[in-house]
Amino acid sequence: MKAVLIDSSKSDSIKLTGRTVLVAILTFFGIVFTANGIMAYFAVQSFSGVQTEKPYENGLAFNRDIERARTQDAQGWHVDEAITRKETGDVMLTIRITDSTQKPISGVTVDTYAGATQCGAGQWDIDMRALKNGDIVYHSINRIILH
Numbered sequence: 001m002k003a004v005l006i007d008s009s010k011s012d013s014i015k016l017t018g019r020t021v022l023v024a025i026l027t028f029f030g031i032v033f034t035a036n037g038i039m040a041y042f043a044v045q046s047f048s049g050v051q052t053e054k055p056y057e058n059g060l061a062f063n064r065d066i067e068r069a070r071t072q073d074a075q076g077w078h079v080d081e082a083i084t085r086k087e088t089g090d091v092m093l094t095i096r097i098t099d100s101t102q103k104p105i106s107g108v109t110v111d112t113y114a115g116a117t118q119c120g121a122g123q124w125d126i127d128m129r130a131l132k133n134g135d136i137v138y139h140s141i142n143r144i145i146l147h
Helices: 018-046 055-075
Strands: 078-085 090-098 114-118 122-132 135-146
Touching: 055 135, 078 122, 078 135, 090 122
Parallel strands: none
Antiparallel strands: 078 090, 090 114, 122 135
């Protein structure tokens, strides 16, 4: 049997030097910064950031809206919506507002009290506002599902 000696000083592998580590780190972070820059560019270009047309005014109105909701809850009013689809395809909507004793509310104007419309199947929001002397005294948004 013959023994073979290998000279480890003549290896073909790359030596790990300070320069190699520096190049690897700079390459890694260069790729990360480039990818982040590209994503940030496309994020800014594709979304303007506007969620509402008047954010400052809406923010100022927030406390007023909270107070209106508390006043509305204290009234104890209840809203019932009846939705029926006729054979013609029309959807009939009737809204009934009662007080805490189940008596109909009088003296208010409702944006939509009863009406028929052509609307397809899907989710719809009923946005009902009861007005008294031009002021909103009751506001209700209810989601319905039509088949």
